[in-house]
Each structure stands twice: as C-alpha cells, then as structure tokens.
Amino acid sequence: MSPVRWLRAVAVVVAAALLMASSCSWQLGIPIPDGVPPPAGDRVPAVDTYAKGRPADQLHEWAAERAPKLGMPINALEAYAYAARVAEVENPNCRLAWTTLAGIGMVESHHGTYRGAMIAPNGDVTPPIRGVQLDGTSGNLHIADTDRGLLDGDATLDRAMGPMQFIPETWRLFGVDGNNDGKVSPDNFDDAALSAAGYLCWNGKNLSTPRGWMKALRAYNNSDQYARTVRDWATAYAGGHPL
Template structure:
C-alpha cells in the first residue's frame, strides 16, 4: 500500500462542504426531545473473547453490586466509606477468580478487611487487587508469576463482607482508580458478559495480519439425530480429505465441518448419485443453487457440479455465505440448517464433525444481527466536532505498532484501533470488524456509496478470513484522495493508506457512516 500523510485541516475543511442532499437529510430527521440523546443499539449478550493484555476477572456472567467511591458502610454500619474498587457478583453462583492481566503476586492471603486476597503487580505502575475469596489456589504464592486469565481462587465472602462477591481494585502509581473506565480503555469492559478463553493468536501464513476476538469451537451435536445413529463415520479417502482441507483453509472453516457434510450427504463420494430431489455431486447441490454459488475448486477454470474439488469448495463458499463464521454456535447451526432444512441434519453433521476431530471456527461469537441492509439512513451523521476529535486522536497515533489481538495504548490491530478512536467520542463498538459492520447495520449507522464517503466513515473489506467475511476495518481520512487511516499490518503499523486498489479489487468493500449516537455502554466489545 502507498503510505501517505495529509494535513488534518484539509480533511476537516471537506466536512463543511457536504452535498446539499446530505444537509437536507439532516433537516428532515426527527430530533429527539430536549435533553434526550439517540442511544446506540446493543448487540445480543453472549460470550466475548479475551484478547490483548487485559480481560474481566471472571469467565462467568456477573453483575456489579457496588461501585467505586463513597458508599454506605457495608453491613449496615454507621456513616460511609470510600470503596477502592468495584464489587462483582458472579452468576448463577460463585466461580473462579481470574487474573485480569499478567503479573507478579505481591500479596496472597489475609489482607485487612478484604479477607483472602491477591494483589498483582501488573507492571508499568499498575496493580490489581482481588478480595473476599473463599480460598486461594495453591500455586498462588508471593513472588510467583501469573498469566492473564490464570485462576487465583474462588469467589467468597471472607473479611468485611456481607455476601459472596469479588472486590476488584486497580491502582495506578500507588493510587486507587475507578476500574470501570480503566478496563474499558484497555479493551476489557466490565459489562457483565462471559469471557471465553483467548483463541490462539496466529496469523495465517502469507497473510499480512488479523485481529483479536476471533475464534470459537464447533458446537456439539444435539437431538434429534438420524443417519448418524446407524451410520458411523468412515475413513476419508486421502484425495477427498485434501479437498476438504484446501477448501477449509481458503474459507477459514474447520475441515471437519466439511467432512461432516460430506459424510452425511454421500459418505465422501462412495454413494454418488442424483437424489430424488435432483441434488448432485459429492456435497449434493441443486443445480439452481449451484448456478449461484458454484466455484472452481481445482483451478481448471470451470465450476463443475460433479467435480469433487469444485463440490467441496462450493460447500465451503455456501456455508460462509449462510453466516457460519458469525454468531457463535447459533450461527453455525443456522448455516447448516440453511444447507438442508432439518434439525436432525444439523445434529448429524455436527456429530460427524466431532468424530473427525471438531475444531475452531475463525469467526466472532457475538450476535449482532445479519449485517444485511443499509442500516438506518434517518440517523443524523456525526457532528463535525466529534469527527475532528476522533481523527485528531487517530492521527496522533500514526506510527503505532500492529499486533494481532492488541488493545493499545500504542499497539493495535485493525478493529481495536477503530473502536478506540470511536471511544474518544463516547461510542463503544464491538471488538471485531465483521461485528462492527453488523452493529452499524442493526441501527447504529448507515451504508453510503464509496463515492460519497466522508472523513470518519468506516471502511470494511475481506481479508485474512476469506472472501465472504469482513476481516479488516479502517477510517476514511480524506475521501477526495481516497486516504484512510488505521492499523494496517505488522510491517507498517498504524498508517495512512490509499484505499483505491481495495475499492476495485476486494470481494467485499463497504463504507459505513456512524450515526450521531450516544453510547449506551452495554454492548459487546
């Protein structure tokens, strides 16, 4: 990519020269009542993924029962106390307390009114405190090193406590600070959601980079099942397995999922024939479906419904078009159901996939709509002062490093950089690029033509996740010269680039405008 730096003043001048049509659109929008703000639409709750150097101190759902600062004395005491942290109650019952970041154990045991507690030195002048635990893990000793997410102990009610909860505190340079904004700024908001273990942070060979928050396991089979009850999985012929692996690598799927469909449909080609409904080939496609989704899997220049390589590659294409990589387990099941409309079919395929080894789907588990449609075009666009603030912040971070899964403050991946920029103006977006687009489509923004792009708009296109999934995001900086700013890849980090080539050559290329919304503070990151 061509690296270009351009003056912010020139960009901001463009914002006041908006087309008349855009100005008219703003005029006709129904304004909220006095004192009322447009609120962000939230993503569906579910498991987020631990990425970067910080995470919530539990893997369970939870609620914050007491905040930071002055409060009534616990247990009905007279007067007030200054609460040097937040109280977290895990749901539905007490669970494991986890290290919010890697560090060295400074305290492990009885600690004043916090009962059984752990204090970690997390480096750079930051330490975290975990209090009121029922017991500590045996490995947690003063001086020992812990990793992010390592179990410290069990939530309890020791010390000055009136019920099971975790006291979680953060100090910076020896001073207690409010953990809520601190954790949000470090990419790990205390929003009450479950946090899954971090997936392996590996960049596929040959690809420039990726983003954090990616990966969830194939769901287990449920009931009812049908064919798999009496047809056990057979050994896959080596040539057929090679086609499964190739297609899975291209579309970023577990090859075992394709093998599950191949086993269910034709026993990997041993039972080839046209079905009673007219489906053909190893993966059994109707000719009408093939006409839309058929792809060339062996590189001979044509998509042949009876060619095994083409059939398997088309199955991977079709599944990703059906959304198999988004929405976690529910998204996988919906996609398989879309392949063949029967619940027993879904469970058969998942049963076979599990028997062949299961695997991880390279996608985001967050539910946030389908991503289809053009969003809410009645939303007013961001005010110019908000655009100026987010672009000024972004420009000040030119030259920062790129690391997959990083959340700042000077190291990012593409989506964490975009979401951090928008946090500067009080808007919290989901963690990954593909769910950020779905979040916008669900009512937080609206899609615009690339030719109508304005500074601050978000550009989404396919990247390392395959041709049918959004894998990269950056912000429009100067639409007149097609300049965008973002965390690009490990070689150039945060840089200004020309998006003209991507606009012409990417399979997916979308530009979205964030509405002038107020952050609800509750959606997934």
C-alpha cells in the first residue's frame, strides 16, 4: 500500500465520516474516564510503503521473533506493525502504536483465529468472521441493513465483519487495500489493520494523549470495559507477552 494511495483513501472518507451515524462499535456504551494510553512496545523497523506485493512481508523477521512470545499469528503481527508504521509515516501526529491495534485485534477476533479461522499468506481470513445481528438486543445497537448483504452476508440487519470487526457502513468509508491485491476486503487482515489505523487516527487525532486514545477507542466501541480490556492486552503486548 503506497502512502499516496493510503492518503487518497483517507482523504476521500474524511468528509463523509462527518455524516457517519455508526462506527466499528456495535455495543451500547457508557462514558469512560480518560486514562494513560498503553505503551508503544518495540519499535517497528522502517518499511518501504511503495513496496510491491504484500508490503507487510517486509516485517517478517521482526514479527517472527516476537509473535510466538505474544501468542499471535506472525502475519497478524506483521499487519498490525505495518499499519502502525504507515500511520507513523503518513500521519506522524497520530502516534498510533501497533500494540493498540493488537489489543483491538485480540478482543475482536483473537487475531483472526476466532472459531478456528486461519490467516492465509496473503492476509485473507477464512472462514469469514461475522458478528451477531445488530438487532438492538443484548446491549447491541440496532443497525438496519446498509449493504444489502453484499459485505456481511445479511440482507436484514448489519453485522460486524472480519478480524477487526468493521460494520459495513464504516468499512465503506474507511476500507483500504493493505496488501496490494487490488481488492478492499474486511476479511483480509492487511486491509482490516490498515483501515483500522486510518479510522483510529481520524477519530483520536493524537493517540499518545489520554484524551486522544480514549476518543479513538470510544469510536471503535463505546464501552468502558472494552477500552480497559484493549488497554490491558496492549500493555501486555508492549511487555513482550500476552495476558
């Protein structure tokens, strides 16, 4: 994913995002207090954001050394780290750490392995991970179908999709191609991680501050417990181990 393509994709959605009525979150939330953002963790090596093929492959050696200790698939860590590195290069004021993306990915889908799902070398997650119908029950928001079932497979109500659990409308606004395959898929880990980076940076502005980090997490899922759980996992990953 080139920085030009990433910036162009984000620029297109910024104006539309102001009209967005929903986010990646599907749970009804409660106010959460500001707190200290999780540590950044190990520094991600520099990458060529214009690289052909799957750009996250550039981080294979870095990720292969760390992923087993963190209890996550190597290609998931590659995707988190690449997305954070692109955000750092293209939006240095955002200060998004890969640990935050990893914390979200763990909570949302166990890093793309929920219910036995697996991540292919190109980042595709199979079988596709889908959340429950957003029917307004059990603490969920009620979100009527927005994509005629084309993305989430449900023509009645929306469902969260993929390893980072985007809802269709949010994906339409923020989804980008992270592995250079010419497709924008919520079921591809590279696409989902890079899209999540853009979404978090747009909402949080500066995630190194308590207010910015909390604002970004509120946009993702407006839940007190959710933010705490993501922060706990992210902090553990920064320390080189899972919870």
